[in-house]
Amino acid sequence: MKSVALITGGGKGIGASIAERLSFKNKIAIFDINTPDTPIKESLFLNVDVSVSDQVKEGVEKVVQEFGRIDILVNNAGITKDGLSIRMSDSDWQRVLDINLTGVFYCCREVARIMIKQKGGRIINITSIIGIVGNIGQVNYSASKGGIIALTKSLAKELASRNITVNAIAPGFIDTEMTKALKDEIRVEISKKIPLGRFGKPEDVASLVEFLSEDSTSYITGETIVIDGGLSLIL
Numbered sequence: 001m002k003s004v005a006l007i008t009g010g011g012k013g014i015g016a017s018i019a020e021r022l023s024f025k026n027k028i029a030i031f032d033i034n035t036p037d038t039p040i041k042e043s044l045f046l047n048v049d050v051s052v053s054d055q056v057k058e059g060v061e062k063v064v065q066e067f068g069r070i071d072i073l074v075n076n077a078g079i080t081k082d083g084l085s086i087r088m089s090d091s092d093w094q095r096v097l098d099i100n101l102t103g104v105f106y107c108c109r110e111v112a113r114i115m116i117k118q119k120g121g122r123i124i125n126i127t128s129i130i131g132i133v134g135n136i137g138q139v140n141y142s143a144s145k146g147g148i149i150a151l152t153k154s155l156a157k158e159l160a161s162r163n164i165t166v167n168a169i170a171p172g173f174i175d176t177e178m179t180k181a182l183k184d185e186i187r188v189e190i191s192k193k194i195p196l197g198r199f200g201k202p203e204d205v206a207s208l209v210e211f212l213s214e215d216s217t218s219y220i221t222g223e224t225i226v227i228d229g230g231l232s233l234i235l
Ligand SMILES: NC(=O)c1ccc[n+]([C@@H]2O[C@H](COP(=O)([O-])OP(=O)(O)OC[C@H]3O[C@@H](n4cnc5c(N)ncnc54)[C@H](O)[C@@H]3O)[C@@H](O)[C@H]2O)c1
Pocket: 008, 009, 010, 011, 012, 013, 014, 015, 031, 032, 033, 034, 048, 049, 050, 051, 076, 077, 078, 079, 099, 126, 127, 128, 129, 170, 171, 172, 173, 174, 175, 176, 177, 178, 179
């Protein structure tokens, strides 16, 4: 039976690239609040807001009804609402934590129940180097992404005996709509600082997700793998 991958925020950007890459070997289900830019043939798209517990629960049930199982979960949905902490509103703090961190917990909880019954699975959480090194204007985002790294370690310990691995990927600057918001001069400044001299591509992250989902990497768990062109080496 073909394995099944569920990707949150798989409608565009990094998530769309992950969905496309995993579609070569897996059936694909996507949770997103926006319809995909380029839908994948025979994939299941579900309009699910990962920050709403009931929607996640129902969404996971629908994936299992349609495909019978879930082998790979990629928690990729995420947003930014940047601002200096002294000016940050309660709602900008809360929304980022709700989607980026609580959403990861809801999806992990529901899918882990399925994977435990199946006696195996892979969970891959997309965090950020900002969750490791911090950033001005991103207290909400960095707290949510740092939280994902801690969640990944705890969940890896909880699920290891069930043959489920849990890992995180921490990208640096990747070319997507999220980083298009940066002004041109700031992009140039950042690119100059990155040792490999460029922003990453969504496909760079997709390659690492694919690697962590392969049979040959079943002995890696609880790790956060940085993919940033060397940027965090010099921060
Ligand atoms: N782009 C970067 O430089 C970069 C760097 C490090 C980490 N990341 C992380 O990678 C992930 C993807 O980022 P991206 O750049 O592709 O972003 P993006 O904005 O291009 O895409 C994010 C996707 O998530 C979906 N989404 C947003 N809120 C949602 C919700 N509540 N429920 C379900 N889906 C939701 C959006 O509709 C969109 O399809 C995020 O977690 C982001 O924090 C991105």
